[in-house]
Structures are given as C-alpha cells and as structure tokens.
Amino acid sequence: MKLRVDGLSVRFHLPGAEVHAVTDARFELREGRCLALVGESGCGKSVMAHALLGLLPGNATVTGHAWLDQDDALDPASEPAGGSLDLVAAPEKVLARQVRGRLVGLIPQSPAAHLTPVRTARAQLAETLRELGRTETPDLLARRAGLRPEDLDRYPHQLSGGMAQRVANALALAGDPPLIVADEPTTGLDRPLVDATMAELRRLCDEGRAVLVITHDLRAAERVADEIAVMYASRIVELSQAGPFFSGPLHPYARGLLDALPSRRFVPVPGRPPELTRLPDGCAFLPRCPLATAACEDQPLMNGKRVACHHA
Numbered sequence: 503m504k505l506r507v508d509g510l511s512v513r514f515h516l517p518g519a520e521v522h523a524v525t526d527a528r529f530e531l532r533e534g535r536c537l538a539l540v541g542e543s544g545c546g547k548s549v550m551a552h553a554l555l556g557l558l559p560g561n562a563t564v565t566g567h568a569w570l571d572q573d574d575a576l577d578p579a580s581e582p583a584g585g586s587l588d589l590v591a592a593p594e595k596v597l598a599r600q601v602r603g604r605l606v607g608l609i610p611q612s613p614a615a616h617l618t619p620v621r622t623a624r625a626q627l628a629e630t631l632r633e634l635g636r637t638e639t640p641d642l643l644a645r646r647a648g649l650r651p652e653d654l655d656r657y658p659h660q661l662s663g664g665m666a667q668r669v670a671n672a673l674a675l676a677g678d679p680p681l682i683v684a685d686e687p688t689t690g691l692d693r694p695l696v697d698a699t700m701a702e703l704r705r706l707c708d709e710g711r712a713v714l715v716i717t718h719d720l721r722a723a724e725r726v727a728d729e730i731a732v733m734y735a736s737r738i739v740e741l742s743q744a745g746p747f748f749s750g751p752l753h754p755y756a757r758g759l760l761d762a763l764p765s766r767r768f769v770p771v772p773g774r775p776p777e778l779t780r781l782p783d784g785c786a787f788l789p790r791c792p793l794a795t796a797a798c799e800d801q802p803l804m805n806g807k808r809v810a811c812h813h814a
C-alpha cells in the first residue's frame with residue numbers, strides 16, 4: 503500500500519472570497535512509515551486530511567490526485583483488490599463503502615466530540631464493527647486499544663481524555679485499514695498521554711500500516727515520524743526525513759518553528775501567517791522571513807527538492 507498525493511489543491515468558495523486551503527501538495531507515504539504534517543493553526547492540515555477521506559463540505563473544490571496503490575495491501579481481500587484508487591476522483595459511494603474505515607482510518611481531532619453522547623462506547627464499537635462486516639467483538643477491539651471491557655460500558659462524558667482517545671483509536675482500527683490518518687490526536691492530553699499516543703501510532707506503523715499524523719507539536723512529531731512535511735499558508739514548504747530535519751531544518755519557517763520550542767531557543771516566529779483568501783503571488787512567508795529578497799516575489803517551488811525557498 504502506498505499513498506501518492508500529487509498536486510492536491512483545495513479551494514473553499516465563500517460569498518465574495520475564495521479560501522486557498524491546500525495548494526499543490528505532493529508527497530508519498532508507504533506502509534511501515536509515518537509522515538508528520540506540521541504547521542501553525544489554519545495552514546490547511548485538517549483540510550488536507552479531510553480531502554483524502556472525501557469529508558469536505560459542498561463549498562469545497564478539490565483538484566489533483568491522491569492515489570492509493572494497493573498492490574500489496576495488508577488485507578488482499580479488501581475491495582478493490584490491487585490497482586490504484588484516486589481518492590480525489592472516487593465517487594462518494596466508493597469512499598463510503600470501500601475507503602473510509604476500510605482503507606483509510608481517521609482518528610479525529612477531538613475524539614470525545616465524535617462519539618455519540620447517548621450511547622456507550624461498546625454500542626458505538628459494535629455498530630462500527632457491524633457496518634464494516636467484521637466478526638470481532640467490541641471487547642477484543644477495545645483490549646487491543648488498551649481499554650478494559652468495563653470501560654466500554656461508559657458513556658462518552660464518563661470517559662477520561664485518554665480513554666476517549668483509545669475508543670477513537672479502536673473505532674479507526676475496527677476495519678483494519680492499511681492507512682491511518684490521525685488529526686491532532688494529542689490535543690488536550692497531558693504529556694504522558696501524548697507520549698503514549700505517539701508510541702501507539704508508532705506501533706501501528708511498525709505493524710505495517712502507513713500513518714499520517716497531523717500535529718503542531720513538533721516534540722510529538724519527533725517521537726513518531728520517519729518524515730516531516732512542513733505546511734505554511736496552504737503549501738508544503740519542506741519535506742524531509744525526520745533525522746536531517748530535526749538536526750538541520752532548511753526552510754526559514756521550519757527553522758523558526760524549531761527555534762520556538764521551549765527545549766531550544768523558545769523564540770516564537772515573529773508576525774502572523776497571511777489570510778488564505780488573500781495569498782500573495784510570491785512566497786507567502788516573505789513578510790516574516792529573515793532571508794527575504796526581491797527574488798522571493800516569485801513563488802518558490804519544491805520541484806522535487808526538499809525545500810521550497812530561494813535562499814535555503
């Protein structure tokens with residue numbers, strides 16, 4: 503299994519404005535690997551994830567491709583067997599019946615908010631298993647996710663943050679999908695739970711799944727990721743192996759993000775990102791960039807390199 507995102511763009515149409523939420527994203531992610539997508543709030547991370555699952559609202563236009571190559575999927579019986587499926591072009595029927603939960607599992611941004619308040623965790627797991635045509639019991643699924651059977655008798659408001667996270671993980675894994683997308687899986691969790699969640703994602707990866715984790719917690723990303731994609735104002739501006747990235751980020755924005763960490767210089771990137779309704783023709787980071795020159799009025803592109811910057 504391999505995900506190949508190729509020229510993916512998302513625009514939202516609003517009265518009198520167009521939001522450039524994702525622009526020309528390109529990356530690959532294969533089984534056994536974890537890619538962390540990092541960047542400030544509002545840069546387009548969740549929109550990218552939702553585009554892969556066909557979960558965007560009606561005012562969105564998605565262009566480009568997101569190929570899911572399934573030649574060696576975890577479960578060879580999964581439909582459609584073999585071949586490639588373009589998640590962007592796939593009709594909703596295919597996404598609903600074959601993709602969501604079966605090929606791509608989503609661990610949503612706030613797990614508790616995605617659980618139905620009036621039903622126990624067990625009832626929700628049972629329903630998801632039934633929909634996916636799986637024969638495992640909710641208890642087995644829960645045990646794999648680190649929950650005790652008695653936890654499943656609880657309603658969402660009776661679950662701690664960590665337990666709600668585990669229920670969300672169990673739901674995302676119910677259909678044994680080869681690709682997991684985790685959108686800010688550690689929001690609101692304390693440090694030990696962040697570390698436990700990251701260790702769990704790493705385990706899913708080491709079992710042979712592909713994991714795309716979205717986070718603005720670089721320390722968490724460092725613990726789990728093989729590769730890092732840095733997003734700024736709708737574009738991926740650096741795409742690198744994790745080791746070289748953390749020892750020497752190339753994009754001035756990526757350097758700024760790392761310098762902002764308490765364990766490093768603890769100096770935030772000055773200024774604010776631009777509005778996605780009014781992006782400049784050139785480099786969107788120009789007004790905040792210590793390296794900017796007149797050359798930056800031309801949009802820097804990755805063109806197969808690690809970084810989109812005229813000066814890095």
Ligand SMILES: Nc1ncnc2c1ncn2[C@@H]1O[C@H](COP(=O)(O)OP(=O)(O)OP(=O)(O)O)[C@@H](O)[C@H]1O
Nearest residue numbers: 514521523542543544545546547548549550559778
């Ligand atoms: N339905 C929509 N209509 C219009 N604009 C939208 C819609 N959904 C998202 N956006 C805009 O798309 C941009 C990207 O949002 P997104 O949720 O992907 O950010 P993010 O990087 O995930 O941020 P965060 O870290 O805060 O979750 C934002 O400017 C947001 O306002």
Ligand code: NI
Nearest residue numbers: 547548549611
């Ligand atoms: Ni988000």
